[in-house]
Amino acid sequence: MSASWHGVRTVAVLELRQRVRSTRWVVALVVWFVVVGAITALSWAAIHGLGGGPGVDGGLPEEVFTGPPIFGVVVFFVLFLGLLVSPTLSATSINGDRNAGTLATLQVTMLSPAQIAVGKLLAAWVAALAFLAVSVPFLVLALAAGGVPVVAVVVCLVVLALLLAVVCAIGLGFSALSPRTSGSAVLTFLSVAALTVLSPVVFALTVPAVTQDEPVRVWSVPLDYDWESGEPPECEWRTETMPVFHTERTWWLLAVNPFVILADAAPEARQAATVSDPLAAIRTAVRAARTGPATEQDWCTDTFGSFTSDGTPVAPAQSPVDVPEPDRSVVWPYGLAVELLLGAAGLAVAIRRLSIPQRRLARGTRVA
Amino acid sequence: MSITAGDRAPTPAPAVPPGIEVTGLHRSFGAVRALDGVDLVARTGAVTALVGPNGSGKTTLLLVLAGLLVPDGGRVRIAGHDPVTDGPAARARTGWMPDAFGTWDSLTAREVLLTFGAAYRLPREVAAARAAELLETVHLTEYADRPASVLSRGQKQRLGLARALVHRPEVLLLDEPASGLDPRSRVDLRVLLRDLAAAGTTVLVSSHVLAELDEMADDAVFLSGGRTVRPDRGDVPADGAREWRLRALSLTALTAWLDSVGARWRPDDGIGGDGPPGSGGVLLPVAGEESAARLLADAVRAGVPVAGLAPAAGALERAYLTLEEERR
Ligand SMILES: Nc1ncnc2c1ncn2[C@@H]1O[C@H](COP(=O)(O)OP(=O)(O)OP(=O)(O)O)[C@@H](O)[C@H]1O
Ligand SMILES: [Mg+2]
Numbered sequence: 296m297s298a299s300w301h302g303v304r305t306v307a308v309l310e311l312r313q314r315v316r317s318t319r320w321v322v323a324l325v326v327w328f329v330v331v332g333a334i335t336a337l338s339w340a341a342i343h344g345l346g347g348g349p350g351v352d353g354g355l356p357e358e359v360f361t362g363p364p365i366f367g368v369v370v371f372f373v374l375f376l377g378l379l380v381s382p383t384l385s386a387t388s389i390n391g392d393r394n395a396g397t398l399a400t401l402q403v404t405m406l407s408p409a410q411i412a413v414g415k416l417l418a419a420w421v422a423a424l425a426f427l428a429v430s431v432p433f434l435v436l437a438l439a440a441g442g443v444p445v446v447a448v449v450v451c452l453v454v455l456a457l458l459l460a461v462v463c464a465i466g467l468g469f470s471a472l473s474p475r476t477s478g479s480a481v482l483t484f485l486s487v488a489a490l491t492v493l494s495p496v497v498f499a500l501t502v503p504a505v506t507q508d509e510p511v512r513v514w515s516v517p518l519d520y521d522w523e524s525g526e527p528p529e530c531e532w533r534t535e536t537m538p539v540f541h542t543e544r545t546w547w548l549l550a551v552n553p554f555v556i557l558a559d560a561a562p563e564a565r566q567a568a569t570v571s572d573p574l575a576a577i578r579t580a581v582r583a584a585r586t587g588p589a590t591e592q593d594w595c596t597d598t599f600g601s602f603t604s605d606g607t608p609v610a611p612a613q614s615p616v617d618v619p620e621p622d623r624s625v626v627w628p629y630g631l632a633v634e635l636l637l638g639a640a641g642l643a644v645a646i647r648r649l650s651i652p653q654r655r656l657a658r659g660t661r662v663a
Numbered sequence: 664m665s666i667t668a669g670d671r672a673p674t675p676a677p678a679v680p681p682g683i684e685v686t687g688l689h690r691s692f693g694a695v696r697a698l699d700g701v702d703l704v705a706r707t708g709a710v711t712a713l714v715g716p717n718g719s720g721k722t723t724l725l726l727v728l729a730g731l732l733v734p735d736g737g738r739v740r741i742a743g744h745d746p747v748t749d750g751p752a753a754r755a756r757t758g759w760m761p762d763a764f765g766t767w768d769s770l771t772a773r774e775v776l777l778t779f780g781a782a783y784r785l786p787r788e789v790a791a792a793r794a795a796e797l798l799e800t801v802h803l804t805e806y807a808d809r810p811a812s813v814l815s816r817g818q819k820q821r822l823g824l825a826r827a828l829v830h831r832p833e834v835l836l837l838d839e840p841a842s843g844l845d846p847r848s849r850v851d852l853r854v855l856l857r858d859l860a861a862a863g864t865t866v867l868v869s870s871h872v873l874a875e876l877d878e879m880a881d882d883a884v885f886l887s888g889g890r891t892v893r894p895d896r897g898d899v900p901a902d903g904a905r906e907w908r909l910r911a912l913s914l915t916a917l918t919a920w921l922d923s924v925g926a927r928w929r930p931d932d933g934i935g936g937d938g939p940p941g942s943g944g945v946l947l948p949v950a951g952e953e954s955a956a957r958l959l960a961d962a963v964r965a966g967v968p969v970a971g972l973a974p975a976a977g978a979l980e981r982a983y984l985t986l987e988e989e990r991r
Contacts, residue, residue: 305781309767316769396765400826403729403759404782405751652733652747656692662731663722663761663838 302406306414307421310388314422323380328429331373335433338368339440366437367558367573370451373430374458374557378491380426381459382483385419386466387476389645394476399663408649412467412642419463420456427455447562454560457631458553461638462487468641471648474657490634491553498548498584505541510534512591543587550630555581559627581626680743682707682834682865683728688737690723697723699889701737705834705867705882710860712876713869714983715886721869722762724886725836728867729759742833742865755783758832762839764823766811772798772822773807776829783830790829797825800855802848816843824852828859835859837868841875853879873979883979907949908975909958912968914943920967921945946975 314320342361389412392398401411434448466483473479513535549555558577656662683705690698697720705711713721726732727739730746730753739746744753770778773794780790798804801821806814811822820843827835835856841849856866856879870876876883885892908931911917921928928947949955955972962969 301784302782305778309770309778312774313767313769392765395767396761396763397767399731399761400759400765400779401782403731403754403757404779405755405784406782407751651731652727652750653731654733662726663763 299407299410302410303414303417306401306406306411307417310415310418311421314418320422324425324429327376327380327426330376331369331430331433334372335365335369335436338365339436362437362440362442363572363575365440366434366443366447367575369430369433369437370455370557370561371554371573373427373434374455374553377423377426377455377459378462378487378553381419381423381462382466382480382487384422384466385416385463386470386480386483388415388419388467389470389649390474390479391470391476393474393660396663402649402651408646408651411649412471412645415645416460416464416467416642419467420460423459423463424456427452427459444562451557451561454557454627454631458556458634461634464638464641464645466641468644471645474660486637490551494548494552494555498542498545501545501548502540502542505544506538507541508536509539510536511539511588514591539588541587542584546581546585546626547629549581549584550626551633552630553634556627556630556634559625560631582624585624585626680707681705681740682742683711683867684738684740685724685728686738688724688727688739689735690720690727690732691735696889698727698734698737701886701889701891703884703891705865705884707833707865708860708863709881710856710866710868710879712880712883712979713867713886714871714873714876714883714979715869719886720889721886722838723889725759725838725867725869728834728836729757730754731759755830756833757836758827758830758834759836760823760827760838760840762842764819764826766814766819766822768810768812770811771808772803772811772814775811775822776825779826779829785830793829797828800828801825802851817845817848820844821848824855832864834865835867837866839870840868841870841872849875873983877979880979883982885983906946906975907955907958907972908944908946909962909972910942910944910970911962912939912942912970914941914945917943917945917962917967917969920962920965921947924961924965942970944971 339361342364389398392401402408406414431452434451437443438445438448462483465486466479469479469482469486470476473482511534513533514530515533515535517531518533550559555577558574559581561574561578563575563578653662681704683703685701685703688698688701689696699720701720701724703711713724715721723732727734728741728746730741730750733747741753742756744756746753746757767775776794776797777790780793781787785793795804795807798807801824803814803818803821803825806818811819814822820840824837824840827837837856841852844852853875856868860866860881868876868880909917909928910931918928926947928945931944931946949958959969959972
């Protein structure tokens with residue numbers, strides 16, 4: 296165990312030394328800090344600007360927390376940037392070394408393929424974590440705006456770290472597969488794009504496929520109701536045939552999305568009435584998609600329950616339809632499990648491709 | 664210098680098992696048969712030269728020996744270990760220097776050696792001492808703390824050699840180590856390899872500079888078209904006798920005298936330079952400088968107009984030129 300850790304550390308230190316010494320690295324961190332800072336400032340200004348600023352007359356009410364929206368925007372932006380940066384950290388680490396003629400000399404040492412692969416992954420991940428660390432001040436700032444539990448910051452950072460590790464591992468796998476560095480970088484970006492963009496697009500495109508005309512029991516106004524009467528209608532049960540979206544068959548398409556995983560895993564903020572929380576919105580939507588359509592619908596209570604035609608409120612008629620229970624079952628473990636499996640596959644590919652002696656070489660490449 | 668090839672055993676019967684043993688080695692890359700029947704034995708404590716035209720499979724052979732490529736067929740033993748089935752054990756005993764030394768962008772020469780020390784599981788202090796010692800050996804102490812990527816080609820080559828020696832390998836595989844080295848460094852390399860061999864290391868070194876191999880190698884293996892070949896033995900003098908070139912102003916007088924005294928000679932194949940008409944030279948085996956002095960005195964005494972006597976091109980070069988196979 297200690298021997299194998301020693302080997303992993305040797306490789307990771309080698310990789311990190313390379314990176315830390317290049318000034319581009321420092322520049323990248325500074326740019327990252329400035330960009331995330333700018334986004335935080337913009338979202339802060341935008342949200343407080345909604346009502347003229349807190350504390351000012353006509354501004355947001357005292358009890359409305361502005362933390363959740365700011366936190367949501369910043370955390371999503373950090374994930375977005377992280378997904379852009381992480382592929383470059385690992386996607387050229389194996390084929391780049393191969394092209395530079397340094398890989399084979401490492402492979403003939405006592406380092407095992409697993410040590411080299413894990414060491415390279417660790418180095419890329421540590422670099423990705425450096426970017427996360429630079430973002431922490433802005434998350435804390437969102438915390439200061441109120442409404443966001445401290446545990447949310449911790450959970451989001453952990454999930455972000457895991458997601459970036461997965462991207463690094465996928466990049467590592469492609470860098471072992473593709474002989475050219477440009478090829479592996481493109482493939483890694485494409486797979487990240489597939490997870491983030493393609494997943495909701497495919498989900499939307501499959502909606503017609505999972506839509507069926509089905510009879511649904513609705514609690515509704517009688518068909519012969521006289522709309523001029525001014526009397527509240529006596530609602531009754533009716534069966535209507537209508538298109539029903541069976542998203543409970545396709546919700547997993549959304550679940551593999553890193554943004555969904557992050558939103559769903561984040562602990563619920565103390566909800567403010569008027570300011571929306573992007574994390575909560577996504578969480579609600581994806582959980583609703585997973586629950587699927589209700590078999591009974593209430594078309595009566597909300598429409599007519601509250602007011603008579605002359606505007607006087609009346610007590611809402613008792614509806615026999617169960618108020619749909621908000622689904623509490625979480626989605627993120629499925630998504631995160633899939634992502635981690637993808638990462639593990641990338642790592643496994645890298646280890647396999649680093650094994651020597653090699654039987655087959657990629658076309659047009661030499662070992663040395 | 665003895666020439667080993669094919670199934671022929673090395674001349675002095677080995678007391679210790681040979682450092683490298685290869686029989687019937689095959690390896691193809693698609694349709695290209697890079698290795699097509701290689702048999703060789705490299706003795707422990709000897710420097711073996713690996714000679715062959717471009718594309719004859721030298722690098723491929725060294726890659727198989729270093730445990731980087733799986734052979735399609737054949738048997739390989741590195742200090743008694745099979746690099747395919749017993750990779751780590753074989754690799755622990757092997758030092759391999761590729762023909763092109765790649766460097767990491769921002770590591771210093773010393774860090775490169777320390778990293779490889781760690782990769783070979785040397786304790787930190789041992790690795791540090793070894794790195795300092797090796798930098799001294801290859802005369803890079805002055806550059807120890809500069810980035811390795813800015814070293815000159817020859818300096819990189821020397822660093823690559825030091826890198827291959829970090830773990831004191833029993834078997835050393837060098838792929839054209841002398842390319843890019845200045846004359847002084849070549850001499851140093853020769854001395855270093857002789858010292859290593861004297862200390863019991865098996866050295867297999869490929870090179871195109873035959874004169875140099877001539878001076879440092881004990882044995883030679885010829886590769887041609889992926890096969891070990893045995894050069895025409897008739898041209899290779901017996902041990903201890905090198906071929907010398909004897910030139911005279913009158914070739915007829917020279918050959919007549921040589922025939923009269925019964926000397927073994929053969930015509931110079933024309934690499935001798937040009938002299939006045941009628942002049943010419945022959946090649947004949949001479950066992951050492953004393954014999955050469957005696958030969959010269961005898962010839963002068965017999966009235967042969969001798970113009971020069973000098974060692975001819977090395978045994979390796981002549982053996983090489985007799986190879987039938989063409990460059991590819
Ligand atoms: N990875 C590869 N893919 C395809 N062909 C290869 C590969 N490696 C080597 N070859 C071919 O195998 C043959 C032997 O190559 P090798 O590099 O071993 O030659 P070499 O003896 O080292 O030549 P040189 O003296 O020029 O270094 C060549 O014809 C070469 O084109
Ligand atoms: Mg070669």
